[in-house]
Amino acid sequence: MFENKVVLITGSGQGIGRAIALCFGQKKATVALNDLPSQKEKLEEIKKEIEKNGGKAEIFFANVAKLEEVEKMIQEVQKTFGKLDILVNNAGICRDKTLAKMTTEEWQSVIDVSLTGVFNCSKAALPLIIQNRGKIINISSIVGARGNFGQTNYAAAKAGILGFTKSLAKEVGRFGVTVNAVLPGFIETPLTENLPENVKAMAKNLTPLGRFGKPEEVAFLVVFLASPEADFITGAEINIDGGLMI
Numbered sequence: 727m728f729e730n731k732v733v734l735i736t737g738s739g740q741g742i743g744r745a746i747a748l749c750f751g752q753k754k755a756t757v758a759l760n761d762l763p764s765q766k767e768k769l770e771e772i773k774k775e776i777e778k779n780g781g782k783a784e785i786f787f788a789n790v791a792k793l794e795e796v797e798k799m800i801q802e803v804q805k806t807f808g809k810l811d812i813l814v815n816n817a818g819i820c821r822d823k824t825l826a827k828m829t830t831e832e833w834q835s836v837i838d839v840s841l842t843g844v845f846n847c848s849k850a851a852l853p854l855i856i857q858n859r860g861k862i863i864n865i866s867s868i869v870g871a872r873g874n875f876g877q878t879n880y881a882a883a884k885a886g887i888l889g890f891t892k893s894l895a896k897e898v899g900r901f902g903v904t905v906n907a908v909l910p911g912f913i914e915t916p917l918t919e920n921l922p923e924n925v926k927a928m929a930k931n932l933t934p935l936g937r938f939g940k941p942e943e944v945a946f947l948v949v950f951l952a953s954p955e956a957d958f959i960t961g962a963e964i965n966i967d968g969g970l971m972i
């Protein structure tokens with residue numbers, strides 16, 4: 727289904743981004759893996775796994791918070807693969823504190839990576855995506871819709887992504903480009919691994935399905951939104967949270 731499609735996934739060295747990259751690889755897409763240089767070994771493993779299954783992948787380092795690095799990355803993707811069809815804005819970070827204790831640095835770094843990163847990558851990739859009537863999928867969070875104790879910075883970034891998604895969907899619909907947001911609940915990744923056990927238990931209690939989601943479950947949704955079957959879906963916010971938002 728994704729033969730001849732090139733997909734770029736930001737922050738794909740681990741967790742949800744890794745699962746998305748592997749899932750696109752299984753569907754025979756050409757995969758552009760992005761992360762910070764600190765994730766080099768993990769990215770090389772993912773590239774190897776995709777290639778082992780007969781797929782194609784390359785690694786492109788860039789800090790999504792830095793527009794110059796992102797512009798260079800998009801140029802390199804274009805040079806390497808000749809085009810770009812699908813962008814998955816997945817890179818995101820948390821720096822949790824109550825507002826009373828949060829420093830300006832903790833606020834700004836989360837906004838820079840998790841929100842401005844989406845702006846930078848979408849802006850740099852958009853001309854290529856428009857050429858191919860492509861798709862942008864943004865990984866937000868249920869925290870962007872409902873807020874969370876100790877996450878004013880993260881909630882603001884993730885809510886910002888929702889407004890960004892709907893506005894860009896309106897701007898680029900005339901080119902046949904779709905832009906959608908995915909809102910995961912609690913998913914088993916390195917990001918949630920270190921939560922205190924009582925917080926994990928509380929999260930499971932609040933989730934009607936009584937468990938954390940798997941990164942692969944988020945990946946299937948993202949791959950669906952990138953497929954031709956989803957051509958009429960745009961500006962949507964899709965929860966994948968075991969019912970936590972009900």
Ligand code: NAD
Nearest residue numbers: 737739740741742789790816817818867910912913915917
């Ligand atoms: P993770 O921390 O396991 O992985 C995030 C990846 O992004 C890492 O490989 C990291 O190196 C990379 N990254 C961080 N800063 C970057 C930067 N400036 N430039 C490029 N790459 C960078 O996180 P995850 O749990 O896999 O989350 C992935 C996305 O899903 C994030 O946007 C997160 O906010 C969102 N999300 C996660 C959950 C969850 O429960 N895990 C829930 C809702 C939303």
